[in-house]
Amino acid sequence: MCGGAWVFPRLRCPFCGAQAAKDLVRLEAEEKEEGYFISACRQCKAYVKELDRRIRWNAGPALVEDWGSPHFDMVALRAGYWRPIASLIQLARRI
Numbered sequence: 322m323c324g325g326a327w328v329f330p331r332l333r334c335p336f337c338g339a340q341a342a343k344d345l346v347r348l349e350a351e352e353k354e355e356g357y358f359i360s361a362c363r364q365c366k367a368y369v370k371e372l373d374r375r376i377r378w379n380a381g382p383a384l385v386e387d388w389g390s391p392h393f394d395m396v397a398l399r400a401g402y403w404r405p406i407a408s409l410i411q412l413a414r415r416i
């Protein structure tokens with residue numbers, strides 16, 4: 322188990338603590354954008370959007386990037402995952 326394909330080895334789910342590799346999945350949008358990906362957990366069905374700043378070195382602040390990638394949320398929601406950290410879209414709806 323060395324030199325794996327994972328760019329960012331994720332050792333455990335930050336929400337439920339699942340550590341098994343089979344529980345930690347990476348989702349990709351249909352319109353794939355290099356440097357963006359979704360990390361999801363099969364145990365608690367939580368997901369987070371992530372940005373690889375080594376690729377997207379000119380990316381904006383996290384909040385701006387979050388606004389700019391709603392299609393990633395759609396992919397995750399359609400796959401049955403939810404987001405423990407409220408997205409700005411969800412916050413905006415509440416107002």
Ligand SMILES: [Zn+2]
Pocket residue numbers: 334335336337338339362363364365366367
């Ligand atoms: Zn989890």
